[in-house]
Amino acid sequence: MTTQTGTFPYMRRAEKSKFLSWALTTDHKRIGILYLVTAFFFFLVGGIEALLIRLQLAAPGAEVLGPDAYNQVFTMHGMTMIFLGAMPIAIGFANYMVPLMIGAKDMVFPKLNALSYWMFIFGGIFMYSSFLLGGAPDKGWFAYAPMTMPAYSPGMRMDFWALGVIVLVVSSTVGSINIIVTILQMRARGMRITQVPMFVWNMLITSFIGVFAFPSVLVAAALLLLDRQLGTQFFNTGAGGDAMLWQHIFWFFGHPEVYILILPAMGIMSEVVPVFSRKPLFGFTIIAFSTAAIGVLSFMVWAHHMFSTGMSQIALLFFAADSFLIGVPTGIKIFSWLATMWGGKIRFTTSMLFAMGFIVMFVIGGITGIHVASVPLDWQVTDSYYVVGHFHYVLFGGTILGFLAGLFYWFPKMSGRLLGERMGKLSFWTIMIGMNMVFLPMHYLGLAGMPRRVYTYPADAGWAFWNMFETWGAFITATGFLFIIINIVMTLRRPATHEADPWDGYTLEWATSSPPPPENFDSLPPVRSRRPLWDAKHPDMADTH
Amino acid sequence: MNQANIKPRTGLDSAKVATIVVLGSETFFFGTLVSAYLFMRGVYPWPLDGAPLSRLVIPAANTLLLLVSVLTMYLALRAARAGGKAALVTWSTVTLALGLVFVGGQVLEYTSNGMMPGDQGFGGVFLTLMGFHALHLLAGVVMLALIAMRARLGDFTPRRHTAVEVGAWFWYYVAGVWAVLFTILYLI
Ligand code: HEM
Numbered sequence: 001m002t003t004q005t006g007t008f009p010y011m012r013r014a015e016k017s018k019f020l021s022w023a024l025t026t027d028h029k030r031i032g033i034l035y036l037v038t039a040f041f042f043f044l045v046g047g048i049e050a051l052l053i054r055l056q057l058a059a060p061g062a063e064v065l066g067p068d069a070y071n072q073v074f075t076m077h078g079m080t081m082i083f084l085g086a087m088p089i090a091i092g093f094a095n096y097m098v099p100l101m102i103g104a105k106d107m108v109f110p111k112l113n114a115l116s117y118w119m120f121i122f123g124g125i126f127m128y129s130s131f132l133l134g135g136a137p138d139k140g141w142f143a144y145a146p147m148t149m150p151a152y153s154p155g156m157r158m159d160f161w162a163l164g165v166i167v168l169v170v171s172s173t174v175g176s177i178n179i180i181v182t183i184l185q186m187r188a189r190g191m192r193i194t195q196v197p198m199f200v201w202n203m204l205i206t207s208f209i210g211v212f213a214f215p216s217v218l219v220a221a222a223l224l225l226l227d228r229q230l231g232t233q234f235f236n237t238g239a240g241g242d243a244m245l246w247q248h249i250f251w252f253f254g255h256p257e258v259y260i261l262i263l264p265a266m267g268i269m270s271e272v273v274p275v276f277s278r279k280p281l282f283g284f285t286i287i288a289f290s291t292a293a294i295g296v297l298s299f300m301v302w303a304h305h306m307f308s309t310g311m312s313q314i315a316l317l318f319f320a321a322d323s324f325l326i327g328v329p330t331g332i333k334i335f336s337w338l339a340t341m342w343g344g345k346i347r348f349t350t351s352m353l354f355a356m357g358f359i360v361m362f363v364i365g366g367i368t369g370i371h372v373a374s375v376p377l378d379w380q381v382t383d384s385y386y387v388v389g390h391f392h393y394v395l396f397g398g399t400i401l402g403f404l405a406g407l408f409y410w411f412p413k414m415s416g417r418l419l420g421e422r423m424g425k426l427s428f429w430t431i432m433i434g435m436n437m438v439f440l441p442m443h444y445l446g447l448a449g450m451p452r453r454v455y456t457y458p459a460d461a462g463w464a465f466w467n468m469f470e471t472w473g474a475f476i477t478a479t480g481f482l483f484i485i486i487n488i489v490m491t492l493r494r495p496a497t498h499e500a501d502p503w504d505g506y507t508l509e510w511a512t513s514s515p516p517p518p519e520n521f522d523s524l525p526p527v528r529s530r531r532p533l534w535d536a537k538h539p540d541m542a543d544t545h
Numbered sequence: 546m547n548q549a550n551i552k553p554r555t556g557l558d559s560a561k562v563a564t565i566v567v568l569g570s571e572t573f574f575f576g577t578l579v580s581a582y583l584f585m586r587g588v589y590p591w592p593l594d595g596a597p598l599s600r601l602v603i604p605a606a607n608t609l610l611l612l613v614s615v616l617t618m619y620l621a622l623r624a625a626r627a628g629g630k631a632a633l634v635t636w637s638t639v640t641l642a643l644g645l646v647f648v649g650g651q652v653l654e655y656t657s658n659g660m661m662p663g664d665q666g667f668g669g670v671f672l673t674l675m676g677f678h679a680l681h682l683l684a685g686v687v688m689l690a691l692i693a694m695r696a697r698l699g700d701f702t703p704r705r706h707t708a709v710e711v712g713a714w715f716w717y718y719v720a721g722v723w724a725v726l727f728t729i730l731y732l733i
Contacts, residue, residue, distance in 0.1 A: 212573045227669070231662060
């Protein structure tokens with residue numbers, strides 16, 4: 001039917017234009033790159049917003065932003081990082097890598113794939129256009145009622161929030177369905193579902209979580225719009241609605257969402273750590289089950305975001321116990337990576353460094369997570385900077401460091417060039433020092449009583465020193481990302497080496513040239529185990545016996 | 546369709562696998578709406594409690610209509626499997642028509658019971674449960690129109706008629722959702 005994969009039928013006419021050949025592409029590798037580049041751009045915008053936040057908070061009484069702008073900026077920082085940065089970066093990696101890792105030619109629905117990308121970028125631009133049209137959403141990323149009701153939020157800000165969320169979530173749902181069906185349907189001959197690489201498995205579970213969690217936020221956003229535009233009273237406690245309803249609906253999505261944000265990065269970890277330790281992943285099956293367990297449990301812990309709302313004793317107990325429980329499969333993963341490294345021949349590449357950074361940072365975020373899962377502690381620290389410190393250790397120290405490990409690991413596959421290692425290590429250490437300077441003192445500030453989402457604080461509160469310290473840390477972190485950008489630009493200006501398998505990898509994406517041809521593979525090695533490429537290269541030490 | 550040379554690993558057509566996932570997602574969508582409604586009923590008295598039985602006439606008639614449409618949908622599917630082109634066109638058109646009458650009936654029901662969107666929380670719940678369901682049904686109507694058109698063009702064979710299979714799944718599903726909504730809105 002199509003002689004030329006990866007293009008719409010009318011593409012051949014547009015072939016000559018470089019722009020059109022990208023804009024109309026349906027090739028999973030190009031869409032993956034479009035996703036990654038666009039999402040990285042939004043990530044930088046979210047980062048600039050973070051710097052503005054930190055400048056405003058650097059000293060008591062600072063006048064960088066002012067209260068109204070501050071509310072918009074921190075809300076858009078959170079929205080951007082979650083919906084326009086972290087989630088689409090994961091989808092970008094998945095787009096590029098999942099078909100390669102399972103030995104397929106493309107995603108199962110290439111045109112839908114293009115659709116989800118274009119909806120994503122449209123949603124992002126739409127959300128940001130609000131800055132020019134009366135102001136951006138300003139009620140925090142979870143947009144609590146009744147703050148979002150017309151009485152407290154006139155104008156269009158929260159309508160932008162709701163409509164933007166609807167577009168972005170539909171885009172992610174379409175993308176998730178595509179990933180699920182691709183993994184279920186397109187695996188190479190011989191690759192059983194229990195033999196897919198761990199990144200693929202994690203993307204499968206992540207996508208299932210998404211497909212089941214996104215509808216809730218879709219409902220939430222739709223009901224919010226109706227309340228604001230049609231005069232329904234869902235969330236208006238005074239008029240026969242209930243503001244608590246918002247919290248339940250939102251967090252039924254919101255908590256699974258945090259696993260949507262972390263599981264892809266954990267999948268990258270489970271690729272990077274074994275390859276650079278020269279060992280297979282320790283306890284593959286247990287890890288696979290732990291991912292699935294996280295998927296199920298993630299739907300049962302939503303109300304731990306609501307401990308301070310006056311829930312019944314029994315509900316408090318249930319949700320606290322559940323939340324401790326979900327720490328178990330998460331801990332299993334940490335131990336499995338450590339056991340994989342144990343006794344391995346570790347190669348300290350930049351990718352591996354970021355992976356090791358992930359482990360350390362994520363353990364800190366995990367422990368403070370257990371803190372805020374225990375009701376009495378949470379009552380003390382909720383809505384304080386302790387919480388902000390906690391979730392940045394998992395989101396930044398986990399998700400973002402995992403993505404950076406993935407960037408250094410897979411960049412050679414996508415571009416045919418290895419990123420500079422010296423520059424890479426410099427960026428690693430800069431980011432590690434910077435991020436700990438920003439986020440570690442937040443725990444102290446939280447315990448000392450500094451609330452989150454305040455645009456300034458009194459000079460006599462005793463918070464000034466650490467706030468200034470954090471702001472320095474933020475700029476050091478930003479410098480680390482500058483090094484990464486310079487690294488990418490300089491690497492792309494060098495001629496490509498097209499090395500197929502620079503890391504001596506295990507999985508199928510390394511069995512084709514770098515970057516792969518339009519149809520991905522000329523031929524595939526036989527798939528008989530979880531490390532088909534290893535088996536092909538080392539028949540004497542193959543995993544199959 | 547795509548990548549026809551690769552055998553799907555589940556043995557099912559990819560469109561069918563995707564449909565199963567979509568319907569799973571839809572279940573969480575309606576599940577959230579239903580939970581919102583039940584949550585409200587836990588907080589406030591439901592206005593239709595103790596309404597006279599005659600209030601049930603329109604919704605019950607509507608429900609019956611939808612049940613009949615499930616049957617005609619099944620007949621259309623059977624026709625597609627047997628390669629009966631004329632029967633497929635007829636039954637999918639009948640199903641489509643029944644769907645439209647149902648939506649008309651829902652509009653009648655909505656306007657006749659006098660619950661307005663702004664009436665307490667429940668006005669909104671009623672609107673969204675009925676409204677989102679009706680939107681799904683209209684999506685089904687569009688699918689059926691496409692199916693009838695393609696059937697007329699001879700697009701389907703006894704072996705290749707995934708669109709009809711998937712359309713039927715969707716139709717049964719939306720009817721099933723209505724059965725749940727009918728029960729919780731009017732019967733309990
Ligand atoms: C240099 C990097 C970053 C810095 C300096 C930073 C700083 C901050 C600060 C100070 C706040 C609290 C604002 C307030 O409560 O008034 C905040 C909130 C937040 N940040 Fe970051 N952040 C960074 C990176 C990230 C990343 C990578 C993510 C996610 C992937 C993220 C997600 C969030 C979210 C979800 C919020 C909550 C927004 C809200 O309260 O609605 N941040 N950030």
